[in-house]
Amino acid sequence: MVGPLRRLRTAVSLSALGMWLTVPALTAMAAMLTRDDEGVRAQAVGGVLALMLLPAVLLAPLGGTLAARVDRRLMLIIADVLRLVIIVTVPLLGMLPWTMAAAFLVACLNLLWAPTVRASLPAMAADEETRAAARRSANRVLFGPALAAAPLFAVVALVADATLGGGSRAGLALYVTAAVFLASAVAVALIREIPAEPPAPVPAPLKSLFQGAGTAAARGLGLAVAAVSLAAGAVVAVARVHAGELGGGDAGYGSVLAGLVFGLGFGLFAGPRVLVPFSRRRLAGLAVVAAALALAVIAVVQNLVVVVFATGFLGMSAGAAWANGSGVVGGSGDGDAQQDTRPSAYLRSVALVTAVVAFAAVPLVAGLIGSHRLEVGGAVYDVHGSGAALLVAAVLAAVFGLLAYRRLDDRRGIPLVPDLRAALHGDVYTPPEQAAAAAAQQRTIRRERGVFIAFEGGEGAGKTTQARLAAIWLRDHGYDVVTTYEPGATKIGMRLRAMLLDRDTTGLSDRAETLLYAADRADHVANVIKPAIERGAIVVSDRYVDSSLAYQGFGRQLPVEDIARVNAWATGGLVPDLTVLLELPPQEGLSRLSAPADRIESESREFHERVRQGFRALAEADPDRYLVLDASRPQGELSREIQYRIREILPDPVPAGTEDATSTFPVIRDF
Numbered sequence: 001m002v003g004p005l006r007r008l009r010t011a012v013s014l015s016a017l018g019m020w021l022t023v024p025a026l027t028a029m030a031a032m033l034t035r036d037d038e039g040v041r042a043q044a045v046g047g048v049l050a051l052m053l054l055p056a057v058l059l060a061p062l063g064g065t066l067a068a069r070v071d072r073r074l075m076l077i078i079a080d081v082l083r084l085v086i087i088v089t090v091p092l093l094g095m096l097p098w099t100m101a102a103a104f105l106v107a108c109l110n111l112l113w114a115p116t117v118r119a120s121l122p123a124m125a126a127d128e129e130t131r132a133a134a135r136r137s138a139n140r141v142l143f144g145p146a147l148a149a150a151p152l153f154a155v156v157a158l159v160a161d162a163t164l165g166g167g168s169r170a171g172l173a174l175y176v177t178a179a180v181f182l183a184s185a186v187a188v189a190l191i192r193e194i195p196a197e198p199p200a201p202v203p204a205p206l207k208s209l210f211q212g213a214g215t216a217a218a219r220g221l222g223l224a225v226a227a228v229s230l231a232a233g234a235v236v237a238v239a240r241v242h243a244g245e246l247g248g249g250d251a252g253y254g255s256v257l258a259g260l261v262f263g264l265g266f267g268l269f270a271g272p273r274v275l276v277p278f279s280r281r282r283l284a285g286l287a288v289v290a291a292a293l294a295l296a297v298i299a300v301v302q303n304l305v306v307v308v309f310a311t312g313f314l315g316m317s318a319g320a321a322w323a324n325g326s327g328v329v330g331g332s333g334d335g336d337a338q339q340d341t342r343p344s345a346y347l348r349s350v351a352l353v354t355a356v357v358a359f360a361a362v363p364l365v366a367g368l369i370g371s372h373r374l375e376v377g378g379a380v381y382d383v384h385g386s387g388a389a390l391l392v393a394a395v396l397a398a399v400f401g402l403l404a405y406r407r408l409d410d411r412r413g414i415p416l417v418p419d420l421r422a423a424l425h426g427d428v429y430t431p432p433e434q435a436a437a438a439a440a441q442q443r444t445i446r447r448e449r450g451v452f453i454a455f456e457g458g459e460g461a462g463k464t465t466q467a468r469l470a471a472i473w474l475r476d477h478g479y480d481v482v483t484t485y486e487p488g489a490t491k492i493g494m495r496l497r498a499m500l501l502d503r504d505t506t507g508l509s510d511r512a513e514t515l516l517y518a519a520d521r522a523d524h525v526a527n528v529i530k531p532a533i534e535r536g537a538i539v540v541s542d543r544y545v546d547s548s549l550a551y552q553g554f555g556r557q558l559p560v561e562d563i564a565r566v567n568a569w570a571t572g573g574l575v576p577d578l579t580v581l582l583e584l585p586p587q588e589g590l591s592r593l594s595a596p597a598d599r600i601e602s603e604s605r606e607f608h609e610r611v612r613q614g615f616r617a618l619a620e621a622d623p624d625r626y627l628v629l630d631a632s633r634p635q636g637e638l639s640r641e642i643q644y645r646i647r648e649i650l651p652d653p654v655p656a657g658t659e660d661a662t663s664t665f666p667v668i669r670d671f
Contacts, residue, residue, distance in 0.1 A: 004191055005124040005134065011187035012117050012141050015080055018180035019110055020149035022087065023052065024240075024257055025173035026103050028157070028250050031240045032170040033096045039367025042241045042386060044096060046363030049237055051104040053356050055111050057205050063111025064202035070112075072120045072194040079113040080185035087178045091171030115202060117142060123195040135585065136632070146261045152176075154254025161251065170250065205349035218343035220281075220407030221325040222350045224288045227400035228318035229351045231295045233358030234393035235260060235311055238366055238386040245371075245384045246304040255304070259312035267319020272327055272633075276640045278423035280324045282416075285405030287321035292398035299390035302382070322351075327630075343620065358393070365389040428647060450480075450533040451649055452574070454544035457582035458612050459601050460589030461631040462638070464542050466582060469639050470646065471540045479650070482532040485542035487520040490527050496520040501598040510556040514563055517548050522570035529574065538650075544576060546618050551600065554614025555607050577649050580642055581619050582631040586612055589631075 027045045034041040055063070070078075086102045086109075121134040121141065153173055160172040212219075235256070243252035267287075275283060294314035298307050326344060366389035373382055411419065414429060422429035453470065455463040464485070471483045488497030496516050499505055508516075521544070532539045545567045553560035586608035593601060619626040627645045629638050 005121070007187065007191055008120060008124050008194065009137070009141055011184050011191070012076070012121070013145055014180055014187060015076070015113065015117075015184035016142050017145035017149055017152075018080075018083065018177050018184060019106075019113070020146040021153060021173065021177040021180060022083070022103075022106050023049070024150065024153040024250075024254055025087070025170070025177050026052070026090065026099060026106075027240050028153075028173060028253065029090055029170040030096060030099050031244070033094065033099065038241065038245075038385060039370060042238055042363035042366040042389075044100075044363075045240050046237045046359045048100055048103045050356050050359035051100055052107045053352065053359065055104065055107040057352050057356055059108065059111055060202045061204045063108070064115040066112055068115075068119075070116075072116055072123070073188060073191065075112060075116045076120065076188045076194075077185050079109045079116070080181045080188065083109050084178045084181040084185065087174050087181065091174050114142060120194050135587075147265055150254055150258035150261050152254075154251050154258060157250035157254055161249065173250070203345045203349075205345075205352050208345040209349040209353060212346065218346055220404055221284065221343075221347055223400050223404035223407065224284055224321055224325055225347050225350045226354045227288045227397045227404060228291050228321045229354035230358050230393055230400070231291045231314055231397040232260065232264075232318050233355040234295065234362045234390055234397075235298060235314065237359045237362040238389060239311075241363075241366065242298075242307070242384070242386040242390070243304065245386060246302060246307065248304045252304050252308075255308050256311050259308040260315040263312035263315025263317075264319040265315075267316040267321075268323050269319075270316075271320030271323030273637065274320075275420070275423040276637070277426055277428045277644055278419065279409075279411050280327055281408040281410045282405075282419070284321045284324040285401065285408045286416075287317045287324065288401035288404055289398065291317035291321065292394050292401050295390060295394035295397060299387045299394055302384075302387070322347075362389045362393055365392055428644065450536045451538045451578075452529065452533055452541070452576045453539065453646065454541045454546070454576040454579045455582065456543060456546045456550070456579055456615060457631060458584060458586055458589050458608055458615070460592035461582040461584040462635070463580075463582055465635065466580065466638060466642060467540050467542045469635075470580075470642055473639070473643055474538055474540070474646070474650075480535075480537040482528070482537050482539045483541075484524070484528050484539065486524060486544060486547065487517060490520075490523050492523050493520045501600060503597075503599045503602060505599060510552065510558055513556070514548060514552040514558060514566070517552065518566050518570040521545065521548070521567060525571045525574055530572075541576075544579070545571060546579060546581075546615065549618060550611045550614035554617070555603070555611040557610070560614075576625065578645060579619075579626050580645075581615055581626055581628045582638070583612065583615070583628060584631040 027048050030044040030048045031041050034044045083106050086105050090099050090102050118135075118138045121138050124134070156173045156176050160170075239256045239260075240250075240253045243249065243256055246252065248255065271283075271287070272280075291314050294310050294317060297310040298314065301307065301310070325347060366385035369383075369385040369388040371382065371384050414431065418431075419429045455467040455470075457463050467483065467485075471481045474481045486493075487500055488494045496519060499508070500513065500516055500520075529539050529541065545564075548563055548567055549560055552558050553563045586605055590597070590601065590608070616628075619628050627642065629641060631638070
C-alpha cells in the first residue's frame with residue numbers, strides 16, 4: 001500500500017494547492033471587477049475572504065458528518081470536479097455576486113474534502129506504524145501547499161501582466177487553479193480504491209467559543225490569539241488593495257501573501273524551539289506585541305519591499321505566538337481534530353471568528369476613511385484608506401497583546417531584558433536578591449520534606465526514559481535522588497505486578513484490578529516514597545495515582561471519584577509536587593514497544609484512546625501541577641523543558657545539616 005499511499009498523498013497535495021490558490025485568485029477577480037472605486041474594492045475583497053471562512057465557522061461539524069457517508073475516493077473526485085467547474089465559471093461570467101457566491105461554495109466543498117483527506121491517508125497505510133505517520137503528515141499535506149500557492153500566484157500574475165489585457169489578467173490565475181483541480185481529480189481517479197476509516201469528529205467553533213476556555217491560561221491565550229488573528233486577518237483583508245496602492249498589483253499581492261505564509265510556517269516551526277529556558281507564556285505574549293508592531297510598520301511605510309518583509313515578520317510572530325500558546329494549554333497546535341482539547345478547540349475558534357470579523361470590518365474601515373493627502377511642513381504624505389485601517393487594527397492588536405502579556409506573564413517581578421539575555425545563553429534569570437531569598441526559603445521548607453515528581457502518560461510515550469534522564473540531571477547537580485516505578489517497586493509490589501500485567505491473568509474484574517493497583521501503591525508510598533521524602537530526597541516515580549485514574553477510571557470506565565478516594569486513603573493523601581505528562585497518540589506509542597505486549601498494553605485501541613483523554617482531563621483540572629508535553633518531539637527538547645520546570649521546585653542541594661553544624665558553607669580542603 002506504500003505506492004498507493006504515495007500517489008494519494010501527491011494527488012491530495014495538488015488539490016490542497018488548488019484550494020490555497022483559490023484565495024488570491026478569487027480576491028484578485030473581485031478587485032478587478034470593482035477597480036473603479038477603492039472603497040468598494042476593499043469591501044468586495046474582504047467579503048470574498050469572509051465568505052471563504054464563514055462555512056468553517058458555521059458548518060464545520062456538518063461537513064465532517066456528510067463526508068463520512070460517502071465513498072472516500074468518490075468524495076475526493078467530486079470535490080475536485082465541482083471546485084473546478086465553479087472556478088472556471090467565475091472569469092467566464094465576470095460578475096461580482098457570482099464571484100462571492102463561488103467563494104462560499106468552494107469553501108463548503110473544502111469542508112467535505114478536508115475530513116475525507118484526514119480519513120483517507122491513514123486508511124491507505126499498510127501497517128500501524130505507517131498509519132500513525134500518515135495521520136501526523138495529514139496536516140503537512142493540507143497546509144504545506146500554502147507555501148507554494150502564494151509565490152505561484154505571484155508568478156502567474158507577472159505572466160498575466162506581461163501577456164494579457166487588463167480585463168483578462170485575473171482570469172489566468174483562476175484557469176491555472178482549475179487546471180490544478182483537474183490534475184488532482186485525474187490522479188485520484190487512477191487510484192483504484194481508498195479504504196474507509198471513520199473521520200475524526202470536527203468540533204463546532206461557535207460551540208467551543210461559547211463553552212469557554214476551560215482554564216485560566218487558555219483565557220489569557222484567547223486574547224493573544226485574537227490579537228494575532230486580527231493582525232494577520234487585517235493584512236490579508238486589504239493586501240490586494242494595499243499592494244495596488246503601492247504599485248504592486250496582483251504580483252505584489254502574491255508577494256505579500258507569500259511573506260505571510262512563509263513567516264507563519266517558520267514561526268510555527270521555530271517558536272517552541274527558540275529560547276528554551278524562557279517562559280513559554282512570556283514568549284507568546286511578546287510575540288503578539290511584535291506582530292502588532294509589524295502591522296504598524298506595514299500600515300505606515302509606503303514601500304512594497306518593506307511591506308513584504310514586515311508581513312513576513314508579522315507571520316513569524318503570529319506563528320510563534322500560536323505554537324507557544326498551544327504548548328501552554330497542552331494542544332497539538334497543528335490543527336489536528338484528533339488532538340483537540342477544550343482549550344485548544346477554544347483557541348482555534350477564537351482564531352476563526354476573529355479572522356472573519358477582520359475580513360469584514362477592516363475593508364469597511366478602509367472604505368470609510370478613504371484616501372487623503374496630508375501636507376506637514378512642506379512634506380506631502382498620501383494617506384490611503386487601507387493603510388489607515390491597518391493602523392487602527394495595529395492599535396487594537398497592541399492593546400490586546402499587552403493585556404494578554406499581563407495575563408500570561410508567569411514571571412512578574414522579573415525584568416524582561418535580563419530574562420531574555422539569560423535565555424539567549426541557555427540560562428534562567430533570577431535577580432540576585434530573589435535568588436538569595438529563594439535559597440533561604442527553600443532551605444527552610446525542604447529541611448523536613450523532599451520533592452516528589454511523577455511521570456505519567458500512555459504506553460510508549462517515553463516516561464521511563466525521561467524519568468531516568470531527569471534523575472541523572474538531578475544527581476549531576478548534587479541532589480539525593482530516589483528513582484522508582486509502579487507497579488512493582490517493593491517485594492510485595494513485584495508479586496502484584498506479575499498478577500496485574502501477566503497476559504495469562506484472566507478473569508480479573510475491573511474493580512479487583514483497581515484495588516490491586518491501590519494495594520501496590522500503598523506499600524510503595526509507605527516503604528519507598530514517604531521515607532525518601534521525609535529525609536529530604538527527591539523522588540522520581542514512573543507512574544503514580546493518575547495512572548489508576550486514567551487507566552481504570554477512564555479506560556475501564558469505572559467511577560473516577562471512587563478510585564480517587566481509594567487511592568487517597570492508600571497514599572495518605574500524598575500528591576506529587578510536579579506531574580510530567582508525556583502525550584502520544586496510542587497507535588504511535590504502541591508501535592514503539594519492543595517487548596511483547598503485556599496485559600494492559602494488549603487492550604484495544606479504543607481503551608488506550610480513552611486513557612489518553614483521561615490524562616488530558618486530569619491535566620486540565622489541575623494545570624498548575626502538570627507539565628504537558630508532546631512526546632513525539634525530540635528527546636533533548638523534552639528533557640530541557642522538564643529541567644526548566646523542575647528548577648522551579650528544587651531545594652538547596654547543600655544538606656541542611658551541614659549549615660546547621662558550621663553556620664556557613666562546608667569547609668573545602670585540598671588533599
